[in-house]
Amino acid sequence: MRSDRIICAAATAAFLIAASCALAQSSRAPDVAGFDGADRQQRLIEGAKREKELTFYSSIPPADISALVAAFDKKYGIKVKVWRADSEGFLQRILSEARARRFEVDIMAGSSSALEPLYRENLLQEVKSPYLAEVIPQAVAPHRQWVAVYLSLFVQAYNTNLIAKDSLPKSYADLARPQWAGKLGIEAEDFDWFAEVVTLLGEERGLRLFRAIVETNGISVRKGHSLLNNLVAAGEVPLALSDYSFLAEQSKRKGAPLDWFVIAPAIARATAQGLARNAPHPYAAVLFYDFLLSDAQPILAGRQFVSVSRSIEPLYKGPLNLIDSGVMLDQARKWQDLFQKTIIGPSR
Structure with missing residues (x-):
């Protein structure tokens, strides 16, 4: 990777x-x-x-x-x-x-x-x-x-023709509900986002939760944030878990049927x-x-x-957790392996 x-x-x-x-x-x-x-x-x-x-x-x-x-x-x-x-x-x-x-x-x-x-x-x-x-x-x-x-804020982007705003998940736990089966997507190399979310949720709890999401609903894995964002706009991926805010906002302002929100904890990459x-x-x-x-x-x-x-x-006014690139560099192999075993492998 x-x-x-x-x-x-x-x-x-x-x-x-x-x-x-x-x-x-x-x-x-x-x-x-x-x-x-x-x-x-x-x-x-x-x-x-x-x-x-x-x-x-x-x-x-x-x-x-x-x-x-x-x-x-x-x-x-x-x-x-x-x-x-x-x-x-x-x-x-x-x-x-x-x-x-x-x-x-x-x-x-x-x-x-x-x-x-x-x-x-x-x-x-x-x-x-x-x-x-x-x-x-x-x-x-x-x-x-x-x-x-600048900061690349990770957001959850959704197709407004396929998902109603009042039905959006309010937590990662909500994504384990069967209503999200076949609707979720993620970028293929966002292991550092995954690491930060799991760590902030509590590693044991976070890993258990993502395993449940994949087992219950599956996650479509796509390479490249631009591609993932475009697939949301096209309706092929109704809800992306790790889009970039600038891509989502640019698409929204161009009139695409796409909007975005943030499930806490909010994560950004510098x-x-x-x-x-x-x-x-x-x-x-x-x-x-x-x-x-x-x-x-x-x-x-x-x-x-x-x-x-x-x-x-x-653009986003809530609390923000910035990925520590030094820590992530030292722990990359651990989190790449967990991302592969938890998300990528089971989703193929």
Whole structure:
């Protein structure tokens, strides 16, 4: 599975990366990342103008990347070269480039489950950005080498033509009722969501409950949140248990017969950014890093993402549990195995 491969790749690459980094050409990224003072912004802009461009690896959806890059280019006239893949994809590419002593990426943004291994391989650089004070505390990793740019809130999405609002389940226990037979769907790799829900319900109780749901009603397993969301809109999956709020809300606003709600406990996964320790365009990279924490936040909120800005009213106002990517990385094999045995295997 995706995160299992992430762990293996990070572990096997560690020695080679350490050796490569020791031999790599010195980057100015650590110095630029530490800029402070009243002239910080002007120094970054002047340096970025000289560099003219930066390279951005990301798993953010293409249309949303385009909106962010266009706004940055309009403001600063700096070209952003984008390479897009899923979070595992850009993690693997960065690890491969580090082994080859080829440092091309300046900024990367994707699931915090991919940023955390890069921190552990010493490939990220802390940025002393003044904009960190403007985001919610949970957005900043304890080691401060990555920071969330938005939160992917897991929601339950349903087809409004097939399910009446007043019949929606109010708890996970309600999903074990026979009325939900053949109506439930889940994303194939959301083991970390599963882990967080089960842990918060109480591991023994939570596992027992999900086993009962699968045994009684079955769960359709689909790969990819966009696909799952589209299947809800099409009526093929009447109720998805692990859709993303921004996908559901975007579909709803486009007129699809789809709405969403949240069964407590509410779970979110951070989509985070990090500065490459060996960034070849450090001035432009740090300027873009700041941009993603400031000007980009209302853009993201306008596209129905859960912003990390303190000053933007959140799409979801209830209590929120953020997945700890460090803990999940350490416990991934356990929860992947339980997810496979509890949900994936019996559902096939």
